[in-house]
Amino acid sequence: MTGCCSDTGCVSSDPRECAVSNVAPPTPEGRLLEQIVNPVLLFVCLVVGGLGIALAMPRRGLSPQVLGALVAGLAFGVVFVVLGIRAAGEGQLPNLFFYIFALIALGSALRVITHPKPVYSALYFILTILSSASLFLLLHAEFMAFALIIIYAGAILITYLFVIMLATQAPTESQAEQMSEYDATSREPIVAVATGIGLLIMLSFMLARGVGEISPNAAARTSPDLLAEFPRKILRELDQRRVFDAFERPTPTDLAEAFDVQRRTVPLVVEDVEATQALLEDPISSVLFVGEGSGQTPEETLSQLSQGIEPGFAVTIHLPEEIRVSNAEGVGHALIAGHPMALELAGIILLMAMLGAVVLARKQIELSEEEKRAQAHRLGDTIDAAGGGA
Amino acid sequence: MSHLLDAIMLAQSNVLAGPLTMYHYLLVSAALFTIGVIGFLSRRNMIIMFLCTEMMFQAVGIALITFSKFHLNHTGEVFVIFVLTIAAAESALALALVVLLFKRRETLDAASWSLLKG
Numbered sequence: 492m493t494g495c496c497s498d499t500g501c502v503s504s505d506p507r508e509c510a511v512s513n514v515a516p517p518t519p520e521g522r523l524l525e526q527i528v529n530p531v532l533l534f535v536c537l538v539v540g541g542l543g544i545a546l547a548m549p550r551r552g553l554s555p556q557v558l559g560a561l562v563a564g565l566a567f568g569v570v571f572v573v574l575g576i577r578a579a580g581e582g583q584l585p586n587l588f589f590y591i592f593a594l595i596a597l598g599s600a601l602r603v604i605t606h607p608k609p610v611y612s613a614l615y616f617i618l619t620i621l622s623s624a625s626l627f628l629l630l631h632a633e634f635m636a637f638a639l640i641i642i643y644a645g646a647i648l649i650t651y652l653f654v655i656m657l658a659t660q661a662p663t664e665s666q667a668e669q670m671s672e673y674d675a676t677s678r679e680p681i682v683a684v685a686t687g688i689g690l691l692i693m694l695s696f697m698l699a700r701g702v703g704e705i706s707p708n709a710a711a712r713t714s715p716d717l718l719a720e721f722p723r724k725i726l727r728e729l730d731q732r733r734v735f736d737a738f739e740r741p742t743p744t745d746l747a748e749a750f751d752v753q754r755r756t757v758p759l760v761v762e763d764v765e766a767t768q769a770l771l772e773d774p775i776s777s778v779l780f781v782g783e784g785s786g787q788t789p790e791e792t793l794s795q796l797s798q799g800i801e802p803g804f805a806v807t808i809h810l811p812e813e814i815r816v817s818n819a820e821g822v823g824h825a826l827i828a829g830h831p832m833a834l835e836l837a838g839i840i841l842l843m844a845m846l847g848a849v850v851l852a853r854k855q856i857e858l859s860e861e862e863k864r865a866q867a868h869r870l871g872d873t874i875d876a877a878g879g880g881a
Numbered sequence: 882m883s884h885l886l887d888a889i890m891l892a893q894s895n896v897l898a899g900p901l902t903m904y905h906y907l908l909v910s911a912a913l914f915t916i917g918v919i920g921f922l923s924r925r926n927m928i929i930m931f932l933c934t935e936m937m938f939q940a941v942g943i944a945l946i947t948f949s950k951f952h953l954n955h956t957g958e959v960f961v962i963f964v965l966t967i968a969a970a971e972s973a974l975a976l977a978l979v980v981l982l983f984k985r986r987e988t989l990d991a992a993s994w995s996l997l998k999g
Contacts, residue, residue: 548923567912574905590934593909598937600913609928619913619964623943626909632946635958639942642965647935649970654976658983673925673990683922698907735977739915791995818958826957826962837966844970851977 528573533695540566541688548680551608560605567597589629596622607674609655614649620644634819661725719753719815720824722747725757728814731775737766738806755810756782764800771797782809906947914940925983926990938968952974 520658539819543566546559575590577665581674599618603761659671677683718725722743738759741749750757761767770776780796781789796806816824826834858866913936921931942961949957979989988994 507960530897544919550954570908589905593905596909597912597916600916603932603936604924604929609926612929612932616936620939623909623913623939626906626943627946630906630950632950632958635942635961636947636964642969643935647969650972650976651928651932658928658980658989670992671988673988673992676923676925677923678992683919686922687919691920693913694911694915695908698911699904734934738910740984790912812896818955820953822958822962825959829956830959831907833963837963840970841966842972848973848977851974851981 509623536566536570541684547605548677590621592625614653634822714750719750737763756807758805761804779808783871890940891999910944
């Protein structure tokens, strides 16, 4: 368990240390599977869960569907409950929301593949999307969480629902309650489940080779040098704190060059001595002038600064912790600055998909030779009329 | 009053701050992917089969965001955006095809098109 900041817990310790230890790649010293969950238990639960899924697949005749769903749900539930209890045993409360949303996501995913009625499957899939969006929120990926809800639950699933309703036979009086054969039965459920569970067992054992900790504090942080890419944001934040009443306002380019990434400081030139003194005396804005680890108390630093202030004097401004790049800003920067070509290609792919869908959905009208000739005549007449008019 | 508020905030942050490893999220992702695979292999309704591919995309998205958060950069999240784009394009085309196929055979059974095997 060395190399992780789990034992002390990131809430109490300095978040910056945690971020640093999180950047380190997972080493063999990271957590192994035995430290997270008992491998035998995991294996047994996955196999039982597979059996449950096989039972829960829709079939004709005697249907132990409810039983199967219960077995599968219980088996996957046991794994997560054990994961949670292990975590609680280490002296920390488990992250409740994670377990709740993971169970909702998996349970509704199970219903997607076992529900015989397609409309209900699609609705359960929306539930899966919503709960995995909640998992994204727990990971502090706010932008993707809401984009997921808007795009998937809002757009793609509605298309699915439309098509499901378009592509079902209108039920006649006699067979109103009867489902079609292909919905009521499944194809080779045992083989499919064996394949799937084999894949899952392999994945779940392979993934555990030295996994790292994700603490919420670290997940909320972004790469520390990203702030240097946002000089206008720094200017805006400093503006809100009325810093530029006292100091000269640098251009964004100059600010980005002068910004010290490691210490989060930026030198600014004094313009107005009295306004600077006012800033130094104000308890809210004086935080900007006090750095950590200089060995002085804040009062000493401030009094030392206020004695030596004159126009043209450069003062180091320490950016407080709350000035950080938000998730949406970070994603936008990575998308535009890092992958502009891929963004253009994605646009082209969407355009092609739209053209393809239009071509596929267009009604094909077969015209006979006679009709084509009539059409051509009519066209010719129109052109003549238009030419005569001109 | 403020002590009570502090206590509530602390309790809340403790509940949020359990020792989650990457493994937790990756296990959810793997399980979701597997359920998608099982559904794709065993269901016979073509629409549900495409729904299951969407579920697999979703699982991959969870894994990508987990890795992105672990490495403290946003490339994983950007890749999820592209996955969403491809999923949207795929569903538009696939559903148009499904409607065409349904018009021709009046059934959504994937097995009814088995003569495409040649």
